[in-house]
Amino acid sequence: MQVVKSTVQAVKIAPLGLSGDLVVPEHAEGIVLFAHGSGSGRHSPRNRYVADVLQRGGLGTLLLDLLTEAEEQVDLESGHLRFDIDLLAKRLLDATDWLQRQPAGRNMSIGYFGASTGAGAALVAAAERPSLIGAIVSRGGRPDLAGSELPRVKAPTLLIVGSEDREVIELNRSAFTTLQCEKKLSIVQGATHLFEEPGTLEEVSILARNWFRQNLKHEAQHGGA
Numbered sequence: 001m002q003v004v005k006s007t008v009q010a011v012k013i014a015p016l017g018l019s020g021d022l023v024v025p026e027h028a029e030g031i032v033l034f035a036h037g038s039g040s041g042r043h044s045p046r047n048r049y050v051a052d053v054l055q056r057g058g059l060g061t062l063l064l065d066l067l068t069e070a071e072e073q074v075d076l077e078s079g080h081l082r083f084d085i086d087l088l089a090k091r092l093l094d095a096t097d098w099l100q101r102q103p104a105g106r107n108m109s110i111g112y113f114g115a116s117t118g119a120g121a122a123l124v125a126a127a128e129r130p131s132l133i134g135a136i137v138s139r140g141g142r143p144d145l146a147g148s149e150l151p152r153v154k155a156p157t158l159l160i161v162g163s164e165d166r167e168v169i170e171l172n173r174s175a176f177t178t179l180q181c182e183k184k185l186s187i188v189q190g191a192t193h194l195f196e197e198p199g200t201l202e203e204v205s206i207l208a209r210n211w212f213r214q215n216l217k218h219e220a221q222h223g224g225a
Contacts, residue, residue, distance in 0.1 A: 007023075008021050008022070008023050009021070009022045009023070010022075011062075013064060013094065013095050013098045014094070014098050015094065016068055016091075016094070017068070018064055018065055018066065018067075018068065018091065018094075018095065019042065019064065019065045020042060020062055020063060020064035020065070020095065021042055021061075021062070021063045021064075022060070022061075022062050022099075022102075022104065023051070023055050023060060023061050023062075024060035024104045024105075025055055025058055025059070025060060027058065028058055028059055028060040028108070029058050029059060029109065029213060029216055029217045030059055030060065030108055030109035030110060030111055030134060030135075030212065030216030030217070031059070031060035031061065031062060031099065031104075031105055031108050031109075031110055031111070032051075032054055032059055032060065032061050032062070032110075032111040032112070032113050032137075032212055032216075033061075033062045033064065033092065033095055033096060033099070033110065033111070033112055033113070034047050034050075034051065034061065034062065034063045034064065034113045034114075034115075034118075035066065035088065035092050035112060035113070035114040035115070035118030035119070035121050035122045035125075036063075036065070036066065036115055036116070036118045042063035042064055042065050044063075044115075046115070046139075046194065046195065046201060047063060047113070047115060048063065049201055049205060050113065050139070050201070050204065050205045050208055051063055053202075053205035053206065053208070053209050054113075054205070054208065054209050054212065057209040057212075057213055058213065059111075059209070059212055059213065059216070060104070060105075060108065062095065062099060064095050066088050066091040066092065066095075066118070066121070067091075083117055083145070085117065085120045085121050085124055085145050085146065085147075086124065088117070088118065088120075088121035089120075089121040089122075089124035089125040089128070090125075091121075092112070092121055092122060092125040093125050093128060093129065096110060096125070096129065096132070096133075109134045109216040109217075110132060110133055110134060110216075111133065111134055111135040111136065111137070111155075111212045111215070111216050112125065112126060112133060112135075112136045112137070112155075113136075113137045113139070113208060113212075114136065114137070114138050114139070114141050115138075115139045115140060115141060116140060116141060116142060117141075117142050117145060118141065119138035119139070119141025119142055119143050119145075119159075120141065120142045120143060120144070120145030120146045121145075121146075122136055122138070122141075123136060123138075123143055123146035123149060123150060123153050123157070124146050124149045126153050126154070126155045127146070127149040127150075127152035127153050127154075130152070130153075130154040130155070131154075133154075133155045134155060134156075134215050134216045135155055135156050135157075135158075135211060135212050135214075135215035135216055136153070136155050136156070136157040136158070137157075137158045137160065137207075137208040137211055137212065138157070138158070138159045138160060138172070139160050139195070139204055139208070140160070140161060140162060140165060140168060140193050140194065140195065141159065141160075141161075141168075141172070142168070142171060143157075143159060143171070143172060143175035143176075143179075144171045144172075144174055144175045146175070150175055150178040150179050150180075151178060151179070151180045153179060153180070153181050154181050155181060155215075156181060156182040156183070156211070156215045157179055157181055157182070157183045157184075158183070158184050158186060158207065158208070158211040159172045159175070159176060159183070159184070159185045159186070160186045160188060160204050160207055160208070161185070161186075161187055161188070162187070162188050162190075162191030162192050162193060162195060162197075162200065163187050163188060163189045163190060163191060164190065164191060164192045165191070165192055165193045168193060169187065172185060173185065184211075186207055188200050188203050188204060188207075191203075191204075
C-alpha cells in the first residue's frame with residue numbers, strides 16, 4: 001500500500017519538552033511510537049528506515065528521544081539511564097498522553113515499536129495502559145527487562161530477533177514464555193543484533209508493518225480505547 005505521507009512535524013513533548021518527529025499519513029490506521037534504547041534516539045537510521053516503511057503502509061509514526069539533551073550527555077558517560085526501564089516507560093507514557101491531546105492523535109489506535117532496552121520500556125508502558133495500546137513490536141529488544149510486568153501486557157506482541165544474536169534470542173525466548181497475550185517470536189535468518197546484513201532490516205520492517213496493520217486496524221474497528 002503506497003501512500004503520500006505528510007510532512008515531518010518536529011514536536012516538543014510535554015512535560016519535559018522531549019524532542020520528537022511526527023508523521024501521520026492521510027487516512028492513517030494508527031500511530032506507532034518508537035522507543036529507542038542503548039544510547040539511540042529519533043535520528044537512528046535503522047528506526048527511520050522502519051518508520052518510513054510503516055508510513056508507506058498507512059501508519060503514523062512518532063520517533064522521539066526519551067532522554068533530554070542533558071540526560072543524553074550524562075548517559076554517554078555512564079550508560080545507566082538507557083537501562084532505567086521505569087524512567088523510559090514513564091517518558092513513553094508521557095508521550096502517549098501528549099499524542100492523545102493532539103488533533104493528529106485523537107481517537108487513533110496506538111502501537112509501540114521498541115528497540116534494544118526500549119523494548120522493555122514499551123512493554124512496561126503497555127502494561128500500564130492495557131486498554132489503550134493495540135500492538136507492540138520489539139526489534140532486537142530486551143523484553144526480559146520488563147520483568148514482573150510481562151504477564152500484565154495485553155497488547156499483541158511480536159518479538160523480532162536476528163538468528164546470529166544468540167544471547168538475545170535466549171532472553172527473548174524466556175520473555176516469550178512469560179507473556180500471556182497474543183504473541184509471536186520471529187527469527188530473521190542471518191541477522192546480527194543491529195540487522196546490518198543485506199535485506200534483514202527490510203524483513204524486520206515488513207514484519208512490523210504487517211503486525212501493526214493487522215492489530216491496530218482491529219483495534220480501530222472495535223473502538224480502540
